[in-house]
Amino acid sequence: xxxxxNDQFEQRLGVSRRDFLKFCTGxxxxxxxxxxxxxxxxxxxxxxAKRPVVIWLHGxxxxxxxxxxxxxxxxxxxxxxxxxxSLDYHQTLDAGAGHDVEHAKDASxxxxxxxxxxxxxxxxxxxxxxxxxxxxxxxxxxxxxxxAEHAAAIVAFxxxxxxxxxxxTGINPTEAQGAQAVLPGKTVxxxxxxxxxxYNFLATVLHFVTFGKLPExxxxxxxxxxxxxxxxxxxxRRPHFDAGRFAEEFGDEGHAKGWCLxxxxxxGPETYANCPAVEFNDIGGGTWPVGVGHPCFGCAExxxxxxxxxxxxxxxxxxxxxxxxxxxxxxxxxxxxxxxAAALAGAxxxxxxxxxxxxxxxxxDAENNSSDNQG
Amino acid sequence: MKRRDFLKAAAGxxAVLCTGGAAxxxxxxxxxxxxxxxxxxxxxxxxxxxxxxxxxxxNGMPPVIRDGQVQFDSASDLSxxxxxxxxxxxxxxxxVKDSEVDGFAFEKRSCMHCVNPGCVSVCPVTxxxxxxxxxxxxxxxxxxxxxxxxxxxxxxxxxxxEYDNPFGQIQKxxxxxxxxxxxxxxxxxxxxxxxxxxxxxxxGTREAxxxxxxxxxxxxxxxxxxxxxxxxxxxxxxxxxAAPEYKQHVWGxxxxxxxxxxxxxxxxxxKLGMPPLGERSAASIxxxxxxxxxxxxxxxxxxxxxxxxxxxxNTDDDGGES
Numbered sequence: 001x002x003x004x005x006n007d008q009f010e011q012r013l014g015v016s017r018r019d020f021l022k023f024c025t026g027x028x029x030x031x032x033x034x035x036x037x038x039x040x041x042x043x044x045x046x047x048x049a050k051r052p053v054v055i056w057l058h059g060x061x062x063x064x065x066x067x068x069x070x071x072x073x074x075x076x077x078x079x080x081x082x083x084x085x086s087l088d089y090h091q092t093l094d095a096g097a098g099h100d101v102e103h104a105k106d107a108s109x110x111x112x113x114x115x116x117x118x119x120x121x122x123x124x125x126x127x128x129x130x131x132x133x134x135x136x137x138x139x140x141x142x143x144x145x146x147x148a149e150h151a152a153a154i155v156a157f158x159x160x161x162x163x164x165x166x167x168x169t170g171i172n173p174t175e176a177q178g179a180q181a182v183l184p185g186k187t188v189x190x191x192x193x194x195x196x197x198x199y200n201f202l203a204t205v206l207h208f209v210t211f212g213k214l215p216e217x218x219x220x221x222x223x224x225x226x227x228x229x230x231x232x233x234x235x236x237r238r239p240h241f242d243a244g245r246f247a248e249e250f251g252d253e254g255h256a257k258g259w260c261l262x263x264x265x266x267x268g269p270e271t272y273a274n275c276p277a278v279e280f281n282d283i284g285g286g287t288w289p290v291g292v293g294h295p296c297f298g299c300a301e302x303x304x305x306x307x308x309x310x311x312x313x314x315x316x317x318x319x320x321x322x323x324x325x326x327x328x329x330x331x332x333x334x335x336x337x338x339x340x341a342a343a344l345a346g347a348x349x350x351x352x353x354x355x356x357x358x359x360x361x362x363x364x365d366a367e368n369n370s371s372d373n374q375g
Numbered sequence: 376m377k378r379r380d381f382l383k384a385a386a387g388x389x390a391v392l393c394t395g396g397a398a399x400x401x402x403x404x405x406x407x408x409x410x411x412x413x414x415x416x417x418x419x420x421x422x423x424x425x426x427x428x429x430x431x432x433x434n435g436m437p438p439v440i441r442d443g444q445v446q447f448d449s450a451s452d453l454s455x456x457x458x459x460x461x462x463x464x465x466x467x468x469x470x471v472k473d474s475e476v477d478g479f480a481f482e483k484r485s486c487m488h489c490v491n492p493g494c495v496s497v498c499p500v501t502x503x504x505x506x507x508x509x510x511x512x513x514x515x516x517x518x519x520x521x522x523x524x525x526x527x528x529x530x531x532x533x534x535x536x537e538y539d540n541p542f543g544q545i546q547k548x549x550x551x552x553x554x555x556x557x558x559x560x561x562x563x564x565x566x567x568x569x570x571x572x573x574x575x576x577x578x579g580t581r582e583a584x585x586x587x588x589x590x591x592x593x594x595x596x597x598x599x600x601x602x603x604x605x606x607x608x609x610x611x612x613x614x615x616x617a618a619p620e621y622k623q624h625v626w627g628x629x630x631x632x633x634x635x636x637x638x639x640x641x642x643x644x645x646k647l648g649m650p651p652l653g654e655r656s657a658a659s660i661x662x663x664x665x666x667x668x669x670x671x672x673x674x675x676x677x678x679x680x681x682x683x684x685x686x687x688x689n690t691d692d693d694g695g696e697s
Binding site for chain 2: 241242243244246248249262263269309311312313315316324325326327328329330331332
């Protein structure tokens with residue numbers, strides 16, 4: 001660990017070392033890494049000769065992912081994220097505008113060829129050559145393809161960039177697509193969600209900074225640490241589902257008591273995300289949609305969020321076989337009386353015999369006594 | 376008497392009894408006038424097992440514990456502690472719900488409440504009864520002699536004996552209407568139908584459920600249908616869902632004279648463990664034979680007379696064998 005850099009580093013970030021290590025440990029925990037890895041992360045961040053360059057593009061979207069990232073409530077998070085990486089181009093956060101920032105972007109991409117991290121936020125229109133989203137005279141499609149050409153890694157942040165989001169559902173007038181769809185042959189790491197959880201992004205970036213590679217991905221290129229399990233599997237209301245306690249309508253007794261929201265259309269059983277584990281906005285106390293009483297909307301899952309009706313029942317994906325269901329032909333073991341039951345039966349039988357003997361003896365005694373009295 | 380003669384006489388007697396009996400077998404019984412039942416739609420079941428949990432709660436039964444795992448009820452079939460269980464069909468990769476090939480499907484196992492109940496037919500006393508009004512097949516421990524004929528007289532393996540209890544009784548689903556529960560008499564529905572979140576288990580009269588089942592079978596796959604939940608007579612709510620491709624078969628419409636609990640599915644019923652049953656109930660055939668055989672004790676008397684004749688013919692005056 002580069003102890004001598006501490007003072008300088010603290011100054012640069014404006015955080016105490018304690019807060020910084022807490023942040024790194026939290027990030028490591030999000031990915032499921034050990035404390036040792038957290039220290040490695042801390043070293044990677046503070047020891048880096050040059051901060052990794054990030055080029056951040058915006059397509060068709062509401063800036064939700066950026067807004068969500070800005071609202072990460074860990075102390076000094078904004079300063080950390082701005083200092084940890086070198087954010088060379090970001091349309092929302094750049095102070096400059098116009099040709100200046102476009103030149104800066106081109107210069108940075110040329111200087112850091114093959115080394116910068118490309119983050120894409122928003123979907124990419126492809127109809128009519130992509131003319132529905134133009135920045136600096138070029139379509140989003142062109143920007144995306146150019147920036148992706150020499151990127152070290154590409155991250156699609158939010159549902160729009162991951163699979164097209166709300167624009168891509170229904171009639172899709174601009175033929176909006178996710179980043180992966182317009183970048184065939186490239187590996188795009190997807191972090192869907194509307195908005196996506198900022199900590200999944202931070203954890204992914206820190207993983208990249210520390211280990212020089214992306215975390216383990218699933219078949220939809222989502223990091224497994226965040227999208228490996230269904231919301232349903234980690235949901236704090238799951239016991240109510242298993243016991244058949246469902247809220248029937250908003251504001252009823254079951255809803256007030258925190259029962260399962262499946263009947264109200266919760267899409268947790270078919271949506272992969274770590275919302276119940278990570279929650280939102282660092283408030284704690286179950287602050288995520290289901291935690292505060294609203295059914296999961298399935299925002300992160302292609303074909304669910306913005307596609308299925310809000311209150312229609314979800315397809316429960318947890319019970320894919322072989323789960324704990326007996327097979328059709330399975331029988332309960334009926335092996336006759338258990339040892340305990342046999343012992344009990346024996347004891348009962350013994351008691352009956354014993355009671356009979358005692359009764360006979362008492363009758364005999366009584367007869368003897370009466371004859372004694374008479375005699 | 377020679378062994379050969381005895382066997383001849385016995386075979387002859389049996390032939391007479393069988394032909395006479397089969398000819399006079401009674402017809403299938405008709406559904407009870409206010410028959411209540413349930414419709415289980417396998418394609419709606421999501422395997423949440425809320426019905427299994429509620430059933431145990433209503434009927435006061437303990438969870439089945441396996442390998443010391445006490446967190447979950449792990450009943451593998453109906454038993455003295457389990458009146459209702461959700462089982463699974465799976466094939467190949469088992470990835471697609473309600474697909475016969477490389478798919479899986481859920482199936483509910485509980486009493487089908489036969490219109491012609493085999494368990495009632497084989498009961499030598501009156502411990503098993505079909506309620507004359509509701510058609511619910513009930514069990515009465517006060518009359519039961521513990522012969523367990525009902526457990527083998529049922530084609531669905533429903534009545535279960537409490538083998539681990541020295542004072543064991545028969546246990547079976549009585550539609551939550553047994554003494555002390557009486558949900559149906561009180562205008563409620565069965566516990567399993569009440570908690571089912573998707574309406575996969577639906578309560579109602581047999582007639583209305585049959586109409587509902589046939590309506591669903593007539594749907595085009597993909598057509599949006601409004602599935603009611605709870606009690607079909609007064610559904611408290613419903614949900615919309617695209618119809619699956621149903622097999623054109625309502626199990627329980629005709630099988631062995633019909634059942635009050637109906638099943639529909641996208642998988643053939645033999646794959647879901649349903650037994651091969653004709654339309655004629657075994658109970659009606661067997662009862663026909665039995666009742667003919669013992670009618671005024673006529674046939675036993677004839678059989679006895681025949682045997683007596685054979686014996687006397689083969690006996691010499693001294694009482695020894697000729």
